[in-house]
Amino acid sequence: MIVSDLFLLALKTIFAQPFRATLIIIAMTIGISSVSILTALGESARSFVVGEFQALGTNLLIMMPGRSETVGGQPPVLGETPRDLTLDDAKAIAQIPLLKAIAPITIGSAPVSTAGLEREATIMGSSAALREVRHLDLARGQFIPTMDFDKAAPVCVIGQTIKEELFANRQSLGEWLRINDRRYRVIGVLGNTGQSVGVGFDEIVIIPIASAQMLFNNYSLFRILAEAKSQQAMYQASEQIRKIIKLRHEGEDDITIITQDSVVQTFNDILLSLTLAVTGIAGISLVVAGVLIMNVMLVSVTQRTAEIGLLKALGAGRRQILALFLTEAAMLSLTGAVLGILTGQAALHLLELIYPDFTFILPLWAQLAALLIAVVTALVFGVMPAYKAAALDPITALNRH
Amino acid sequence: MIALENINRCFEVGEQTVQALNDINLEIDAGEYISVMGPSGSGKSTLLNIISLMDQPTSGRYFLNGEDVTRLQDQQLAQVRNKNIGFIFQSFHLIPRMTAAENIELPMMLAGIPVKQRKSRVKQALSQVGLSERAKHLSNQLSGGQRQRVAIARATIMQPAILLADEPTGNLDSHSGREIVQLLEQLQQQGVTLIIITHDADLGQRAQRQLHMADGRLVEQ
Ligand SMILES: Nc1ncnc2c1ncn2[C@@H]1O[C@H](COP(=O)(O)OP(=O)(O)O)[C@@H](O)[C@H]1O
Ligand SMILES: [Mg+2]
Numbered sequence: 378m379i380v381s382d383l384f385l386l387a388l389k390t391i392f393a394q395p396f397r398a399t400l401i402i403i404a405m406t407i408g409i410s411s412v413s414i415l416t417a418l419g420e421s422a423r424s425f426v427v428g429e430f431q432a433l434g435t436n437l438l439i440m441m442p443g444r445s446e447t448v449g450g451q452p453p454v455l456g457e458t459p460r461d462l463t464l465d466d467a468k469a470i471a472q473i474p475l476l477k478a479i480a481p482i483t484i485g486s487a488p489v490s491t492a493g494l495e496r497e498a499t500i501m502g503s504s505a506a507l508r509e510v511r512h513l514d515l516a517r518g519q520f521i522p523t524m525d526f527d528k529a530a531p532v533c534v535i536g537q538t539i540k541e542e543l544f545a546n547r548q549s550l551g552e553w554l555r556i557n558d559r560r561y562r563v564i565g566v567l568g569n570t571g572q573s574v575g576v577g578f579d580e581i582v583i584i585p586i587a588s589a590q591m592l593f594n595n596y597s598l599f600r601i602l603a604e605a606k607s608q609q610a611m612y613q614a615s616e617q618i619r620k621i622i623k624l625r626h627e628g629e630d631d632i633t634i635i636t637q638d639s640v641v642q643t644f645n646d647i648l649l650s651l652t653l654a655v656t657g658i659a660g661i662s663l664v665v666a667g668v669l670i671m672n673v674m675l676v677s678v679t680q681r682t683a684e685i686g687l688l689k690a691l692g693a694g695r696r697q698i699l700a701l702f703l704t705e706a707a708m709l710s711l712t713g714a715v716l717g718i719l720t721g722q723a724a725l726h727l728l729e730l731i732y733p734d735f736t737f738i739l740p741l742w743a744q745l746a747a748l749l750i751a752v753v754t755a756l757v758f759g760v761m762p763a764y765k766a767a768a769l770d771p772i773t774a775l776n777r778h
Numbered sequence: 779m780i781a782l783e784n785i786n787r788c789f790e791v792g793e794q795t796v797q798a799l800n801d802i803n804l805e806i807d808a809g810e811y812i813s814v815m816g817p818s819g820s821g822k823s824t825l826l827n828i829i830s831l832m833d834q835p836t837s838g839r840y841f842l843n844g845e846d847v848t849r850l851q852d853q854q855l856a857q858v859r860n861k862n863i864g865f866i867f868q869s870f871h872l873i874p875r876m877t878a879a880e881n882i883e884l885p886m887m888l889a890g891i892p893v894k895q896r897k898s899r900v901k902q903a904l905s906q907v908g909l910s911e912r913a914k915h916l917s918n919q920l921s922g923g924q925r926q927r928v929a930i931a932r933a934t935i936m937q938p939a940i941l942l943a944d945e946p947t948g949n950l951d952s953h954s955g956r957e958i959v960q961l962l963e964q965l966q967q968q969g970v971t972l973i974i975i976t977h978d979a980d981l982g983q984r985a986q987r988q989l990h991m992a993d994g995r996l997v998e999q
Binding site for chain 1: 827830832833852853855856857859860861865867871873875876884885887888889890892893932936
């Protein structure tokens with residue numbers, strides 16, 4: 378039988394039973410659209426989060442005190458605490474030529490006030506390099522000036538929210554801001570950073586690292602951020618940092634170094650498996666569609682028994698009957714799949730109208746996979762009815778009414 | 779051309795075994811005109827079904843053009859049926875959602891004949907059975923006689939050497955029945971081997987060779 382005839386005959390049967398066809402198509406449409414919508418949601422979430430982490434900076438190294446315990450080995454002996462990271466550690470690390478910029482960080486919380494207005498704010502002590510490392514924009518003024526890590530200066534850079542709440546309609550540059558009982562002159566206002574992973578820079582006050590250590594009377598560092606010159610340099614620098622810390626910490630490299638790409642990779646992996654899990658759950662609706670296809674096709678075989686018998690009498694073999702029924706099932710579910718993808722796209726566009734900040738993408742691979750899955754579902758669930766039809770005995774089939 | 783040797787066909791009905799054909803031996807030459815008569819239930823249809831390869835004997839051998847067709851697989855049987863045998867049913871068996879032309883085209887579709895060739899052959903077949911004007915009609919828009927003529931066109935479209943008809947006039951009035959018989963005989967005169975099952979003694983008499991069946995046995999006269 379010519380392939381085009383196969384499609385023609387299948388098409389004729391489909392149009393002869395519009396209700397049955399509609400039922401199958403609707404079931405497939407629901408299945409495929411739910412799968413594609415959920416895949417798109419997962420994918421969009423993944424690319425959003427990954428994008429956020431990439432926006433943190435490039436070739437970023439994050440160092441924190443204490444060794445991550447995921448490496449295994451003996452748990453620390455009772456009472457032993459990891460050595461603090463200090464400014465001297467940071468200075469030593471800053472000597473590594475592979476690093477472009479290095480920003481030690483302390484974090485604390487304190488009341489900030491000006492002209493009778495007061496609120497609690499996160500105070501971050503850091504250096505001029507923070508701006509480069511974290512890709513921070515300035516709306517106005519300047520950032521913490523480049524100077525020695527140990528030098529304190531009574532200056533601060535404030536985030537947008539702090540600016541709006543404490544200096545509502547006033548000029549903020551050059552004004553004094555009181556943190557605890559010390560005064561700092563506002564020398565810069567951060568640009569709108571929007572949502573950023575980790576710290577909300579809009580609600581932050583940045584002061585020189587030495588000033589922060591004096592303010593909180595705490596000389597250990599929360600983190601050290603460093604930007605390497607290249608990705609290659611990032612891995613090499615990580616090794617060198619360990620060596621330096623080992624020398625400085627009496628033979629213990631009690632430090633955890635996270636490279637940014639590993640964070641990105643981790644989140645990427647987590648969200649990808651989440652997407653797959655959700656898609657898998659949506660896949661259940663495809664199984665339901667498949668079972669429906671099987672049932673509807675079985676009924677159809679029963680209704681068309683005489684016709685199948687006739688086809689056999691006219692010279693159709695098992696293979697041809699099988700092909701006819703499978704083509705029919707595949708065509709129906711393919712139609713459903715295409716409609717499902719279109720429905721999914723429409724739903725995603727609707728979501729984009731509701732949440733304009735997000736972009737919802739239905740990746741091409743997911744669309745192709747949906748089509749493939751639809752056809753496979755149709756074939757898997759269509760095989761049983763098709764076999765039943767193919768196995769019919771022509772005489773018995775013809776005499777049945 | 780057709781040789782049946784010791785053909786038996788048994789049906790299991792519940793506990794019982796019905797012997798529909800009992801040791802049939804029969805040879806038919808190319809171009810013969812044969813009628814099969816006998817009481818209802820005597821095995822006429824079963825015999826024709828075996829000859830048409832739609833049914834398989836329980837035992838015995840069937841040679842078609844010298845080839846032992848009892849050994850063939852489903853797919854091969856289908857092909858032999860498609861190319862060598864035309865079957866005409868009492869109740870026409872047209873596919874109702876297809877037009878007369880499409881019904882006639884069906885065996886050629888199954889055989890994989892190209893579209894162009896199909897169209898011209900259908901046209902010719904329709905004119906042969908006098909239904910050129912009815913090509914686009916669905917079967918419920920045709921009279922019984924017309925339906926049977928479509929069925930004959932369908933049965934002969936592959937130009938089979940053997941034409942089998944199981945009570946082809948059984949559902950027709952006498953006038954249309956006569957027309958159908960004339961059409962079949964005309965085909966036989968062109969060289970086709972024709973086997974007709976009939977209850978109508980007059981019709982049976984017209985055949986050169988008359989087979990009578992009783993209780994699954996052949997009683998040749
Ligand atoms: N599929 C079948 N299952 C069981 N018995 C059958 C079947 N087909 C035919 N028979 C039996 O075989 C016998 C012959 O039937 P059939 O060939 O149809 O007779 P006829 O055509 O001469 O009336 C009958 O007794 C009938 O009941
Ligand atoms: Mg009969």
